[in-house]
Amino acid sequence: MDDQAFRLHVREWLEANFPEEMRFPPRRLNFDQAMGWHKTLNEQGWVAPGWPTEHGGMGLSPYQQIIFSEELDRVGAFIIPSFGVTMLGPLLLGYGTDEQRAEYLPKILSGEHIWCQGYSEPGAGSDLASLRMSAEVDGDDYIVNGQKIWTTMAQQANMIFLLVRTDKEAKKQKGISFLLVPMDTPGITVREIDNIGGYSEFAEVFFDEVRVPRSNMVGAVNQGWTMAKALLGAERILLGSPKLAKFPLQRLQAMANEFGLFDDPVFKARFTQLHMEIEDSVAVYIRMLEVLRRGEQLGPEISILKLAVTEMFQRVADLILDASTEYAGTESVIPLSDGTSYKxxxxxxxxxxxxxxxxxxxxxxxxxxxxxxxxPG
Ligand SMILES: Cc1cc2nc3c(=O)[nH]c(=O)nc-3n(C[C@H](O)[C@H](O)[C@H](O)COP(=O)(O)OP(=O)(O)OC[C@H]3O[C@@H](n4cnc5c(N)ncnc54)[C@H](O)[C@@H]3O)c2cc1C
Structure with missing residues (x-):
């Protein structure tokens, strides 16, 4: 299928299958709210656009992945991304054993396993290598103790991938390992944290003498930092997706059309400037995806995309608030004539x-x- 035919195929299928009640929700949907849709996508074989087909993915080219994501935006899909699909899956494809791939990949696709990411700790965020959660060998198990924080959707996930310290004596990056842990293991406590909007999208996760089989380690002992870096690279390309800024720009466009805002030359100039910047970042994004597609590594230049796109997103959000006039209040919702509403x-x-x-x-x-x-440093 050529790209245009692929776009039309995806568009038709989404128009017919994406649930009406999930289109353009006032805030993004969480895993529980989106599970029915995840299962529909899985029946179609469309959960993992970037994974190879032999592991149940769609095996799409980078450009087709963008088309796919644009078509999802078009129907107003606004869902917290699956960490299993976007992060753990690619990591297992690169570093997991055949047994781990056979055990975990199908459960990510089916939705049986919902993963969260246990990296950050109090005192180990930007300086992640300072993490202190310990994993000590006890027979065939590790005993894990410590705390994670800001763990997105830990309250709904049933699995967590963790960075833990397996060698306290080694230089800090050298003593870290990567573990897979079911959230119902005795000794794990989740405490939700409310964000500024009053919603609970992340949590603190406490580990008290948690027993984890040694076979749940991905990669070799003390090789966790290599994997963390690989995964952060994947995370940055994901977080650098221009979709982040483009989706709200489209909402702004709908609002502007509705309220005649394009008649205001100042608004029009600000909108156009942002629109052009976002399209530039799309071109950079496609180039970087192509590098990954060829099996090559991206270097530090990937930081440009994450930096630019997130700051563009904030500028789009600022313009949305400016343009919303009396609807910019904390509880205001704008009813749009297409039947959707926007907060x-x-x-x-x-x-x-x-x-x-x-x-x-x-x-x-x-x-x-x-x-x-x-x-100089
Ligand atoms: C919405 C949200 C969701 C998250 N989800 C997850 C998740 O699912 N899993 C997970 O593990 N973590 C998650 N995090 C945590 C996130 O990775 C950390 O917040 C981030 O790494 C920053 O760490 P910190 O919060 O400890 O801030 P700090 O590292 O303490 O930084 C505080 C400030 O100092 C600045 N700073 C720090 N070091 C330097 C330096 N060397 N030079 C200049 N400035 C510096 C930072 O830029 C920042 O402005 C999430 C965070 C948020 C906000």
């Missing part, structure tokens, strides 16, 4: 942390300054 402040709330998670803007600038511009 501008939700976009604003969602945009604020995007320059923190997945490596803050300051950290990305440090990387670019040192690795690309060769400035």
């Amino acid at each position: 501008p402040v939700n976009t604003y709330y969602l945009s604020r942390p995007s320059t923190i998670y997945g490596g803050s803007s300051q950290v990305q600038r440090n990387i670019l300054a040192k690795a690309i511009l060769k400035l």
Whole structure:
């Protein structure tokens, strides 16, 4: 199928199958709310656009992945991405054993396993290698103790992938390993944290003498940092997806059409400027996906995309609030004539942390300054 035929095929199928009640929700849907849709996608074989077909993915080219994601945006799909599909799956494809791939990949696709990411700890965010959660050998198991924080949707996930310290004596990056843990293991406690919007999308996760089989380790003992870096690379390309800024820009466009905002030359100029910047980032994004597709690694330049797209997202959110006039209040919802509604402040709330998670803007600038511009440390 050529790209255009593929786009029309996806569009037709989504128009026929994407549930009406899930289109353009006022805030993004969580795993529980989206599970029915996940199962429909799985029946169609469309859960994992970037995975190879032999592992149940769609095996799409980078450009087709963008088409697929654009068509999902078109019907108003607004769902927290699956960490199993976007992060753990690619990691297992690269570093897992055949047994681990056979055990975990099908359950990610079916939705039986919902994964969360246990990296950050109090005192180990930007400086992730300072993490202290310990895993000590006891027979065939590890005994895990410590705390994770800001774990997105830990309250709904039934599996967690963890970075743990397996060697306290080694240099900090060298003593870290990567573990897979069911959330119902005795000794795990989840405490939800409310975000600025009053919604609970992340949590603290406490581990008290949690027993984890040694076979649940991905890669070799003390090789966790290599995998964490590979996975963070994958996370940055995901978080650098221009979709992040493009989706709210489309909502803004709908709102602007409805309220005649394009008659205002100042609004029109600001909108057009953002539109062009986002299209530029789409071109960069496609180029980077092509590099990955060829099996090559992306270098520190990937930080440009994460940095630019998240800051664009915030500028789009700012313009949305400016343009919303009396609807910019914390509880205001705009009814649109296409039958959907829009809560501008939700976009604003969602945009604020995007320059923190997945490596803050300051950290990305440090990387670019040192690795690309060769400035002194
Ligand atoms: C919405 C959201 C969801 C998240 N989801 C997850 C998740 O699912 N799993 C998970 O493991 N983590 C998650 N995180 C955590 C996230 O990865 C961390 O918040 C992030 O790495 C920053 O770490 P920190 O919060 O400890 O801040 P810190 O590292 O303490 O940074 C505080 C400030 O100092 C700046 N700073 C730090 N170091 C430097 C430096 N060397 N140079 C210049 N400035 C610096 C930072 O830019 C920031 O402004 C999430 C965070 C958010 C906000």
